[in-house]
Amino acid sequence: MQVRAQNIIKRFDGGPGNAALDDVSLDVGSGELVALLGPSGSGKTTLLRVIAGLEQANSGQVFFGDEDASQKSVQERRVGFVFQNYALFKHMTIAENIAFGLEVRTRGTRPPKAEIKRRVLELLDLVQLSGLDKRRPAQLSGGQRQRVALARALAVEPKVLLLDEPFGALDAKVRRDLRRWLREIHDRTGHTTIFVTHDQDEALELADRVAVLSKGKIEQIGTPDDIYDHPATPFVHDFIGEASSLPVVARDGSFWLGAERIGLPVLGGQAGQGRLFVRPQDVVFDQAGGIPAEVVAVRRTGAARRAEIAFPALGGERVEINAPAALNFQPGETLPVRFMRGTFYPG
Amino acid sequence: MLSSLRRPSILPGFGFAFGITLAYLGLIVLLPLSALVLRASGLGVSGLWAIATEPRVLAALKVSFGLALAAATVNAVFGTIVAWVLVRYEFPGRRLLDAAVDLPFALPTAVAGIALASIYAPNGWVGSLVAPLGWKIAFTPLGIAIALVFVGLPFIVRTIQPVLLDLESDVEEAAATLGASRLRTLLQVVLPVLVPAILTGFALAFARGVGEYGSVIFIAGNLPFVSEIAPLLIVVKLEGFDYTGATAIATLMLGAAFLVLLAVNLIQAVARRRLGNV
Ligand SMILES: Nc1ncnc2c1ncn2[C@@H]1O[C@H](COP(=O)(O)OP(=O)(O)O)[C@@H](O)[C@H]1O
Numbered sequence: 001m002q003v004r005a006q007n008i009i010k011r012f013d014g015g016p017g018n019a020a021l022d023d024v025s026l027d028v029g030s031g032e033l034v035a036l037l038g039p040s041g042s043g044k045t046t047l048l049r050v051i052a053g054l055e056q057a058n059s060g061q062v063f064f065g066d067e068d069a070s071q072k073s074v075q076e077r078r079v080g081f082v083f084q085n086y087a088l089f090k091h092m093t094i095a096e097n098i099a100f101g102l103e104v105r106t107r108g109t110r111p112p113k114a115e116i117k118r119r120v121l122e123l124l125d126l127v128q129l130s131g132l133d134k135r136r137p138a139q140l141s142g143g144q145r146q147r148v149a150l151a152r153a154l155a156v157e158p159k160v161l162l163l164d165e166p167f168g169a170l171d172a173k174v175r176r177d178l179r180r181w182l183r184e185i186h187d188r189t190g191h192t193t194i195f196v197t198h199d200q201d202e203a204l205e206l207a208d209r210v211a212v213l214s215k216g217k218i219e220q221i222g223t224p225d226d227i228y229d230h231p232a233t234p235f236v237h238d239f240i241g242e243a244s245s246l247p248v249v250a251r252d253g254s255f256w257l258g259a260e261r262i263g264l265p266v267l268g269g270q271a272g273q274g275r276l277f278v279r280p281q282d283v284v285f286d287q288a289g290g291i292p293a294e295v296v297a298v299r300r301t302g303a304a305r306r307a308e309i310a311f312p313a314l315g316g317e318r319v320e321i322n323a324p325a326a327l328n329f330q331p332g333e334t335l336p337v338r339f340m341r342g343t344f345y346p347g
Numbered sequence: 348m349l350s351s352l353r354r355p356s357i358l359p360g361f362g363f364a365f366g367i368t369l370a371y372l373g374l375i376v377l378l379p380l381s382a383l384v385l386r387a388s389g390l391g392v393s394g395l396w397a398i399a400t401e402p403r404v405l406a407a408l409k410v411s412f413g414l415a416l417a418a419a420t421v422n423a424v425f426g427t428i429v430a431w432v433l434v435r436y437e438f439p440g441r442r443l444l445d446a447a448v449d450l451p452f453a454l455p456t457a458v459a460g461i462a463l464a465s466i467y468a469p470n471g472w473v474g475s476l477v478a479p480l481g482w483k484i485a486f487t488p489l490g491i492a493i494a495l496v497f498v499g500l501p502f503i504v505r506t507i508q509p510v511l512l513d514l515e516s517d518v519e520e521a522a523a524t525l526g527a528s529r530l531r532t533l534l535q536v537v538l539p540v541l542v543p544a545i546l547t548g549f550a551l552a553f554a555r556g557v558g559e560y561g562s563v564i565f566i567a568g569n570l571p572f573v574s575e576i577a578p579l580l581i582v583v584k585l586e587g588f589d590y591t592g593a594t595a596i597a598t599l600m601l602g603a604a605f606l607v608l609l610a611v612n613l614i615q616a617v618a619r620r621r622l623g624n625v
Pocket of ligand 1: 040043
């Protein structure tokens with residue numbers, strides 16, 4: 001089912017101060033897996049909760065398919081919501097937890113006992129927890145609990161699956177396993193899914209499309225490749241992947257770093273002052289010549305090295321770049337560097 | 348033996364601190380209680396039984412246990428609501444109200460007793476309101492029950508509060524997203540988690556009610572067979588130099604207290620096993 005949020009505004013204090021969501025619109029296609037990515041406090045969770053009906057927007061609408069869900073209660077919206085801290089019912093067994101959404105239905109729509117039981121076992125199988133139906137949440141690991149939470153959300157055959165930092169409370173290894181597993185489940189069940197994360201690796205690896213949020217606005221929405229290779233705003237460039245930026249001037253078909261010319265072509269229409277964003281692999285040491293840069297610090301990162309360099313022409317501004325481990329240099333040395341790539345944002 | 352006790356602790360001074368703990372508990376708690384039991388054991392079971400079934404003693408025990416049970420039940424219901432409101436809602440004066448819950452604890456019981464007696468007496472604020480209806484509160488079992496509700500309230504509220512605080516609101520939200528109505532969520536999701544705490548608070552309030560003396564005697568009227576509580580009867584017996592009788596009643600009450608403590612521990616053990624420390 002398609003999910004649309006239109007012009008959502010949400011303020012918590014009620015006053016005219018900073019809005020948690022400032023006129024946000026989001027379109028999620030049927031069966032799509034979309035990540036809401038952004039730093040803490042950017043409004044991801046609030047957007048998810050508004051879609052679920054757990055939070056009332058000050059204005060704006062939420063559509064499930066063609067149906068306006070804005071005025072519907074949480075109960076009526078039939079969303080599957082998975083909470084960061086699982087929110088399992090501690091006093092119930094795993095099977096009772098999963099069956100809860102079916103058991104609470106009104107008499108006419110509640111499936112018969114045997115049917116509920118069958119569905120519970122089926123879901124346990126789907127989340128690979130067969131045989132644990134009689135356990136209680138306290139007897140499971142964090143990863144297992146989160147899988148129960150997902151099974152419980154899926155039991156009601158939700159129109160849309162919403163996950164709030166689903167792996168946030170788990171350790172790195174379990175996170176990675178569950179990530180892959182969630183993708184598999186999604187591909188198998190085909191639910192329209194929106195999940196919140198502040199972990200860009202998670203978003204880029206898992207999602208069909210990623211919406212990057214900052215300060216209550218969506219900065220950019222696109223495929224992981226789009227977001228990574230063509231960041232639309234300085235914020236996205238800075239937030240996704242590693243990046244540093246330098247003040248440059250676009251003039252005469254070239255970018256200038258102070259008096260030094262950077263060998264990157266200026267695209268049509270770009271002119272004047274701005275910042276050039278570069279990733280660590282975009283700038284290389286080149287003995288054959290380039291712009292002189294002073295090595296400020298060197299770190300070892302796995303197979304390569306990471307050097308922090310400064311340009312004498314620019315005072316304190318620093319850039320992090322990759323350097324081959326074989327290259328021998330020390331902090332304090334001045335070496336020529338060449339710019340291979342970069343993204344210019346005027347202003 | 349001692350070395351095996353010692354091993355799990357990496358903190359220094361275990362032996363010393365443990366020794367002090369044992370000696371302190373022994374002197375302050377166990378010694379007087381053992382003396383009481385020792386004295387009562389001279390009576391034998393049949394002697395104890397004979398005293399316990401004296402009509403006046405039996406009536407007093409009934410009053411104390413029955414009314415403590417009733418008061419604890421009332422508190423279990425309303426104390427839970429008070430705890431809920433204090434934890435779940437933000438309103439002006441909440442802290443003040445929260446502090447007020449401890450008043451029955453902090454107040455000298457005699458002060459509470461006199462205050463209660465004066466407002467519920469036939470010429471008091473409340474007493475004079477219900478007097479025209481032919482009702483009497485002070486100097487009847489009803490008055491005793493009110494005093495016991497008063498002293499028991501903090502036990503319930505203070506045992507439920509931490510559990511409620513611990514109960515994340517996302518559990519309730521989860522129930523709502525699964526389609527459960529508010530009422531259903533309260534009954535099936537919130538209440539079951541609170542039950543162990545409610546039972547524990549109930550047991551503690553009950554134990555306190557059975558033994559309560561100071562706040563009750565002023566409002567009770569202390570009519571033998573009607574509104575005479577067991578602790579008072581102990582005093583009466585002591586004043587009449589009937590040490591044996593007093594000891595016997597005291598022993599019975601000690602036994603009751605032990606049973607309550609046992610019940611509390613059982614409840615908590617079961618709760619820990621079922622709910623875990625998630
Ligand atoms: N219940 C709330 N009451 C008041 N402010 C809130 C509440 N929930 C979130 N906020 C505020 O709204 C903004 C967005 O929060 P949130 O959606 O939780 O961000 P994120 O999920 O991206 O970390 C933050 O500034 C936060 O302080």
